[in-house]
Amino acid sequence: EPEVTQTPSHQVTQMGQEVILRCVPISNHLYFYWYRQILGQKVEFLVSFYNNEISEKSEIFDDQFSVERPDGSNFTLKIRSTKLEDSAMYFCASSDQGYGYTFGSGTRLTVV
Amino acid sequence: QKEVEQNSGPLSVPEGAIASLNCTYSDRGSQSFFWYRQYSGKSPELIMFIYSNGDKEDGRFTAQLNKASQYVSLLIRDSQPSDSATYLCAVNMNTNAGKSTFGDGTTLTVKP
Numbered sequence: 001e002p003e004v005t006q007t008p009s010h011q012v013t014q015m016g017q018e019v020i021l022r023c024v025p026i027s028n029h030l031y032f033y034w035y036r037q038i039l040g041q042k043v044e045f046l047v048s049f050y051n052n053e054i055s056e057k058s059e060i061f062d063d064q065f066s067v068e069r070p071d072g073s074n075f076t077l078k079i080r081s082t083k084l085e086d087s088a089m090y091f092c093a094s095s096d097q098g099y100g101y102t103f104g105s106g107t108r109l110t111v112v
Numbered sequence: 113q114k115e116v117e118q119n120s121g122p123l124s125v126p127e128g129a130i131a132s133l134n135c136t137y138s139d140r141g142s143q144s145f146f147w148y149r150q151y152s153g154k155s156p157e158l159i160m161f162i163y164s165n166g167d168k169e170d171g172r173f174t175a176q177l178n179k180a181s182q183y184v185s186l187l188i189r190d191s192q193p194s195d196s197a198t199y200l201c202a203v204n205m206n207t208n209a210g211k212s213t214f215g216d217g218t219t220l221t222v223k224p
Contacts, residue, residue: 031209043156043200043214056211091155098163098207100146103155 002026006092006104013082013111021077021107023092029102031095034067034077036060036088037106043091049075082111115139116203116215124221131188133218135201138182145177145184146202146212149195156200160186163207191222 005024013019025032034046047057047067054067066078075094079086089108093101118135125131133147144163148156162168162175162184174187184203188195198219202212 033211042216043202045211045213048209048211050209058211095209098144098161098204098209100148100158100161101156101212102158106155 002102004092004094004102004104006090006107008107009105010108011110013109015084015111016081019079019082019109021079021090021092021109023075023077023104024073025075025092025094026096026102027073029094029096031055031097032069032075033093033095033101035091035093035103037091038088046077046090079109082109084111087111114215115213116201118199118201118215119218121218122221123218124223125191127191127193127222127224129191129222131191131195131220131222133186133188133199133201133220135184135186135203135215136182137184137201137203137213139203139205140179140182142179142182142203142205143207144204145175146204147173147175147184147186148200148202148214150198150200150217152198159199188220191220193222193224196221 032049048055064080089106092104146161147159150156160175162177168175172189176185198217200217201215
């Protein structure tokens with residue numbers, strides 16, 4: 001079964017450092033997303049990406065965040081200057097039309 | 113008022129019983145509805161999606177949608193210990209793709 005692949009599985013970074021989270025969505029999917037889940041809390045939308053541009057973003061997705069699809073397979077989330085409150089599990093997801101998401105296994109980001 | 117609200121849980125049922133999980137949503141314009149299962153420490157996994165009023169069955173799972181009441185539910189028949197997980201209700205404003213708004217989840221425990 002096709003998978004969404006995320007790397008790394010765990011990243012520890014110092015406050016103020018830049019991090020890049022990487023994702024390889026399912027190859028024939030057209031819609032890509034980043035969500036995050038702070039420990040014990042609900043899954044929160046960050047950004048959606050379609051046709052090589054951001055289609056929607058949340059209030060969380062401020063100027064410190066950016067996304068890129070640098071080639072035909074990778075989809076990245078960059079946080080420019082991490083804060084303690086950015087510590088969370090970050091999930092990449094992709095979808096084909098409106099049939100629900102396939103999530104990657106996630107990257108646990110710990111900001112110290 | 114929360115946009116997507118689920119039973120506070122936790123919910124405990126004996127093996128073989130029917131588990132009933134409920135979800136209400138606030139935006140009457142919502143078009144598509146999803147149930148995800150999330151095991152502890154893992155990413156959400158799509159179980160079912162439903163767009164139209166009524167019931168939709170897939171194996172032991174039945175999703176029920178009532179748009180007039182802004183209510184969606186998931187029934188799990190013949191519950192198994194492996195069904196023990198947190199169940200997430202998610203709602204989209206359109207049927208094509210796009211942002212999902214998740215509820216807090218209901219944790220289900222199936223006791224052997």
